Amino acid sequence: MTTTNRPAISVPTEAPSRRRLRFRSGDIVKLMFVAPAAIYVALFFGYPVVKNVIMGFQEYTTQTFFTGEAPWVGLSNYVTAISSQLFVPALWNTAIFTFGSIAGQFTIGLALAVFFQRKFPLSGFMQAILLLPWLLPLIVASATWRSIMDLDGGVLNQALGVVGLDAIPWLTDPSFALMAVILVNIWVGIPFNLTVLYGGLQEIPEDQYEAAALDGATGWKAFWHITLPNLRGVIAVVLILGVVYTLKVIDIILGLTNGGPANATQTLAIRAYESSFVDFEFGIGAAFSNILILISLVFALIYLRGIRRSAN
Amino acid sequence: MRKHHPHGTCRRVMAAMAVVVLLALTACGDGTTSQGASPLTLTVLDYYNNDPNESLMQAALDNCAAEIDVEIDRETVPGKDLIQKVLQRASSRTLPDVLMLDNPDVQEIAKTGGLSPLSDYDVDTSGFTQGILDAATYEGEVYGLGPVVSTLGLFYNVEMLEEAGIEPPETWDELKTAAAELTTGDRYGIAFSAIASYEGAWQFLPFMWSNGGDETDLESPETAEALRLWVDLVNSGVASQSVINWTQGDVKDQFVAGNTAMMINGSWQIPTLEASDIEYASVQVPVNEAGTTPVAPLGGEVWTVPITGDEAKQAKAAEFVTCLSSEESQMEIAEATYKVPTRTSLIDEYVAKEPSMEAFAEQVRNARSRTGKVGTDWPATATTMYAAIQLALTGQASAEEAFKQAAEN
Numbered sequence: 001m002t003t004t005n006r007p008a009i010s011v012p013t014e015a016p017s018r019r020r021l022r023f024r025s026g027d028i029v030k031l032m033f034v035a036p037a038a039i040y041v042a043l044f045f046g047y048p049v050v051k052n053v054i055m056g057f058q059e060y061t062t063q064t065f066f067t068g069e070a071p072w073v074g075l076s077n078y079v080t081a082i083s084s085q086l087f088v089p090a091l092w093n094t095a096i097f098t099f100g101s102i103a104g105q106f107t108i109g110l111a112l113a114v115f116f117q118r119k120f121p122l123s124g125f126m127q128a129i130l131l132l133p134w135l136l137p138l139i140v141a142s143a144t145w146r147s148i149m150d151l152d153g154g155v156l157n158q159a160l161g162v163v164g165l166d167a168i169p170w171l172t173d174p175s176f177a178l179m180a181v182i183l184v185n186i187w188v189g190i191p192f193n194l195t196v197l198y199g200g201l202q203e204i205p206e207d208q209y210e211a212a213a214l215d216g217a218t219g220w221k222a223f224w225h226i227t228l229p230n231l232r233g234v235i236a237v238v239l240i241l242g243v244v245y246t247l248k249v250i251d252i253i254l255g256l257t258n259g260g261p262a263n264a265t266q267t268l269a270i271r272a273y274e275s276s277f278v279d280f281e282f283g284i285g286a287a288f289s290n291i292l293i294l295i296s297l298v299f300a301l302i303y304l305r306g307i308r309r310s311a312n
Numbered sequence: 313m314r315k316h317h318p319h320g321t322c323r324r325v326m327a328a329m330a331v332v333v334l335l336a337l338t339a340c341g342d343g344t345t346s347q348g349a350s351p352l353t354l355t356v357l358d359y360y361n362n363d364p365n366e367s368l369m370q371a372a373l374d375n376c377a378a379e380i381d382v383e384i385d386r387e388t389v390p391g392k393d394l395i396q397k398v399l400q401r402a403s404s405r406t407l408p409d410v411l412m413l414d415n416p417d418v419q420e421i422a423k424t425g426g427l428s429p430l431s432d433y434d435v436d437t438s439g440f441t442q443g444i445l446d447a448a449t450y451e452g453e454v455y456g457l458g459p460v461v462s463t464l465g466l467f468y469n470v471e472m473l474e475e476a477g478i479e480p481p482e483t484w485d486e487l488k489t490a491a492a493e494l495t496t497g498d499r500y501g502i503a504f505s506a507i508a509s510y511e512g513a514w515q516f517l518p519f520m521w522s523n524g525g526d527e528t529d530l531e532s533p534e535t536a537e538a539l540r541l542w543v544d545l546v547n548s549g550v551a552s553q554s555v556i557n558w559t560q561g562d563v564k565d566q567f568v569a570g571n572t573a574m575m576i577n578g579s580w581q582i583p584t585l586e587a588s589d590i591e592y593a594s595v596q597v598p599v600n601e602a603g604t605t606p607v608a609p610l611g612g613e614v615w616t617v618p619i620t621g622d623e624a625k626q627a628k629a630a631e632f633v634t635c636l637s638s639e640e641s642q643m644e645i646a647e648a649t650y651k652v653p654t655r656t657s658l659i660d661e662y663v664a665k666e667p668s669m670e671a672f673a674e675q676v677r678n679a680r681s682r683t684g685k686v687g688t689d690w691p692a693t694a695t696t697m698y699a700a701i702q703l704a705l706t707g708q709a710s711a712e713e714a715f716k717q718a719a720e721n
Contacts, residue, residue, distance in 0.1 A: 065402040066424040085721045151554045152498075153571065172553045174706050260508030261556045262706040263699065263721070277396060278509075279691050280420060 049293065055286035062280050070283075077287040081275075086266055094267040094292075097182055098246045104186035105242060106235075109193025114223065116194075117201050127194075134191035142255025145184045146171065149256075171257055174264035181256050181265050185249060192245075193238055200234030201227070233306075240303035244296045268292050353383040354629055357397070358412035358613070361388035364583050368648040372459070375644070376635035382628055384410075395421075402426045407618035409629040415447035415458060415614050416510075416682045416690050422450035423688055427616050429453035433630035440637075440654045443610040447681035456616035457637040460651035462578050463608040463675050464518050466598060470591040472499075472573040480595045481574075484541050487598045491550035494573035501550040503572040505560045506542065506701050513697040514609055515560070515576055516542070517682070518597040521607035527686050527693050530700070530715040537600070539711040543704050556705045567592075578611060579672040582650035594671045610679040612651060652676045696721075 056077055058070035081087060116127050133141065148155050149170035157167040170180040208226050212218070217225055228235075250269045257265045259274065268288055276285030354377075360369045366388060377384045387408070389397050395417060401407045402424055413421055421427060430437060430453075437445060437454045441461065448456040466487075468480050476494055481487040491501025506512045516538065520527075525535035545551040552558075558566070560577055567575045568588045576597065585592050596606045615633045617626055635641060642653040646662055652673050653662050663673045683690045699718035703709040709717045 061423075062399060062420055063424045065399040066426040068403075146557070152552055153569075169553055171557045172706075174708065257557060258508040260702045262702040262708045263508075264706075274695075279695060 052286050052293070053290055055283055056290045058283050058286075060282035060286065064282070073283065077283040078291075080284050081271070081287040081291070084271075086263060086271060089263065090266045090268050090271050093178060093265065094247065094269070096178060097185070097249070097265075097267055098243055100179075100182040101185040101189060101246045101249075102239060102242045104182070105189035105193045106239065108186065109190050109238075110197050112190070112194045113197035113201055114227070116198060127198075130194060131191045133188050134195075138188065138251040139255055141188060142184065142252050145187075146256050149180055172261055174262045177257050177261055177264040181253050184256060185246065185252055188252065189242065189246070193242070196234060196238050197231065200231045203234075204230045236303065236306045240299050240306075243299045247292055247296055268295075352381075352625065352628055353385050354410055354625065354632060355408040356384050356386040356410045356412075357394075357401075357408040358386070358388055359391040359394045359414075360412075361390055365580075365649060368645070371648070372636060372641055372645050376632055376641060379635050380628065380631045382632065384632075398426075399424075402618075405621075407620055409618070409620060409622075409625050410632055411616050411618050412613050413456065413616055415444060415461075415610065415612055416694075418448045418456055418614050418616065419450045419683050420688050420691070421616070422453075422455045426618050427455045428619050428626060428630075429455055430457070430617070430630060430633070433617070433627055433634075435630055435634050439657060441610075441656055441676060441679070443676075443679045443681045443684065444612065444614070444654050446684035447610065448614045448616075450687075456614035457633055458612045458614040458654050459637045459642045460646045460649065461610050461612035461654055461676055461679070462580050462651045463610060463672055463679050464515065464576055464578050464597055465594045465608075465671050465675060466574060466596070467567060467577055467581075467585070467592050467594045468574045469567070469570070470593050480593070481598045482595070483598055483602050484600050488541075488544065488548075488550070491545060491574065492548065495550045499570065500552050500566075500572045502545060502574045502576075503551060503558070503563045503566050504542070504555055504576040505558050505563050506555045506698075506705055507557060507559055508698050508702050509559075510694050510698070511560055512556075512701055513694040514611070514682070516697060516701055517609040518576075518606060521609070521680060522597065522599045522604055527682075527690075527697075530693070530696060530719065533712075535715060536712045539701065539704050539714060541600075542701065543711050546705050553705075556702055579650045579652070579669060580611075582668070594668070596671050596675050605678055606675060608675045608679045610676070610681045612654075 055070070057072055057074060058064075058077075059073045060070045064070040112130065116123055147153075149157075151157065151167060151169050151172050154170070156170065160167060168176060170176050204227065208230070209222055212222050212226055248269050249267075250273050253259065253265050253267065253270055254273070259266045259270045268291060272285045272288035272292065274285075275281045275288055356373060358369065360366045370386070373384055373386060391414070394413070398407070398411065398413075398421060407426060411421075411427075418427075435454075435457070437457065440457070444458045444461050445454060448454050448458065466480065472494060473480065473490075478490050478493055479486075481490045487502070494501040505515045519538040519541060520535050523534045523538045525532055525538055529535075542551075546553060546555060552566075552572075555563075560581070563572075563575050563577055564581045564584060566572045567577070568585065568590055570590070579594075597608055599606050615636055617629045617633055620626060636645075637654065639655060639658060642655055642658060643662065643665075645651070646653045646658075647666060650666070650669060652669065653659060656677070659673050659677070663670050682694070686693050696715065696718045699721055700709075700714035703717055704711045704714040708714075
């Protein structure tokens with residue numbers, strides 16, 4: 001049986017041609033569905049990233065835009081970027097900004113998500129209100145917060161005054177400015193965390209809580225032993241995406257402090273922006289943003305590994 | 313027979329096409345010969361994207377379009393987006409026919425090779441204030457004309473000064489004393505912009521230049537002395553610590569709200585001040601020693617002719633730019649926007665019409681362009697300047713060390 005059947009099943013010359021044939025008829029249709037997305041990603045994500053990596057090795061000036069000539073300079077842009085006095089402070093600020101923002105956004109977002117899991121009058125309305133920061137253009141949000149945090153006439157300091165506290169120089173003192181931009185970025189990021197975590201909470205089967213309640217696990221215990229383990233996948237997504245989003249924040253910082261006072265809110269993203277569009281040193285700007293891309297990539301890889309593990 | 317049929321249709325199609333082509337040609341012919349229906353549309357790009365300036369400029373643009381018989385297709389973008397837009401367009405070869413640039417950016421853009429020198433079109437550039445020509449000159453060629461310029465001055469609240477019995481200050485000492493006397497519980501004596509951007513550097517220039525400081529040597533004692541004045545004003549509490557975070561727009565808001573008795577600001581704020589209830593007046597920026605000539609930086613925009621490849625259009629664009637800087641056009645724009653005409657011969661007549669602009673007009677005569685000496689190094693110079701200002705005002709460095717420390721960044 002097997003010996004007679006074998007040639008019929010695996011004829012080495014026939015197999016590839018048959019596959020090619022099947023590819024032509026069926027897969028082309030499938031490909032056509034994928035193609036628009038693939039072309040879009042290649043054009044609007046692939047091209048800029050590749051271009052940016054290349055720019056990092058070129059002397060790219062305003063002239064280049066018109067003439068197209070950009071001489072190769074090897075690693076000199078990276079040397080300039082990394083040896084700048086502001087590099088280490090910017091790296092440090094980026095880390096504090098990212099960690100602080102994520103910690104605040106996540107904690108508050110999770111607390112609110114759990115809070116809104118219970119249905120109570122106006123809960124839907126309140127949730128909608130909490131999404132507002134997401135809808136507001138960042139430039140508007142930062143301008144508004146700038147006036148709220150103003151040293152002399154800002155609402156925030158007036159409120160502190162009512163409680164008997166001294167006015168805090170939020171945006172004008174180098175030791176407070178980074179904290180101030182983190183606070184605003186937390187405010188901006190809460191809706192994203194709230195929404196995704198709230199969605200995750202809906203997936204947890206109600207009977208798990210019921211079963212746990214029978215064993216006496218309610219409140220904190222239920223949160224710790226049921227909610228958190230069930231949310232693990234969603235939490236990973238929120239945190240990793242949060243880190244990648246936060247690393248590249250510039251609008252909020254530009255709007256609030258312009259990187260000041262005295263460079264206190266300089267991050268790598270701000271350095272990239274300023275090198276390119278303030279000093280017109282596009283190669284150095286590209287070097288800064290490539291360093292950022294590299295850092296983001298590390299987190300993206302952790303994310304992908306996490307996904308693969310949970311899929312297995 | 314069968315073979316003739318296709319020929320027949322072909323001939324008919326060709327005949328029809330010929331008619332279409334003829335029609336098209338005559339249509340074009342009509343356009344160029346008949347008056348009124350203008351065939352040429354010039355695209356214009358500028359950053360006057362907010363009223364009142366957007367519509368005030370529109371009026372001037374429309375006048376010149378009518379004068380040289382072209383249509384204009386105008387696009388406005390926010391100020392900080394203009395250079396990015398220009399660079400994008402330069403790389404895709406879609407530059408507008410007429411491009412407005414902030415004067416310190418002209419040399420940087422001229423360097424790209426994307427602008428055509430006005431000498432290509434025999435534009436007469438004589439009779440203009442030297443400062444604005446310097447700003448628009450790159451490697452010996454003038455690349456644009458600015459119809460009007462602005463500069464900085466000291467505005468004061470007339471009521472507050474009268475109440476305190478104080479004359480508007482002319483020297484730094486008088487400025488410090490006046491500011492101190494005008495400072496009350498919820499009011500500061502003076503406000504200025506020391507923000508970490510070009511605005512902060514630009515506001516510092518009149519103090520630095522009038523004191524003999526120079527952008528080619530930022531570590532001079534004269535420049536440090538000017539910075540010390542700012543540090544003193546903030547540290548003594550007569551100016552808010554917030555100046556390091558205020559744009560010039562914020563400074564104007566503080567002045568209009570009555571939160572400050574005096575401010576350093578530009579004449580372009582006057583339309584807004586006019587609309588407020590504040591009774592204001594202005595003098596030149598105070599100098600260190602009485603009798604010194606105040607030297608202020610020249611602000612204002614320059615209109616240029618990018619290289620688009622269409623030489624007929626470029627020539628027309630040059631005509632358009634020339635028209636915008638004609639005597640009538642200059643006076644019209646100057647009066648509408650409270651800026652000073654760049655033709656020196658017009659300044660007296662202008663001051664006679666707008667007496668409130670006297671201090672600014674006087675200051676323009678001696679004003680300097682930011683790129684006159686350092687050219688395309690201006691962005692780097694400005695960055696060092698505002699970094700140093702921020703270091704000194706936040707107490708991270710002394711006024712003497714600030715520029716050195718900032719230069720290392």
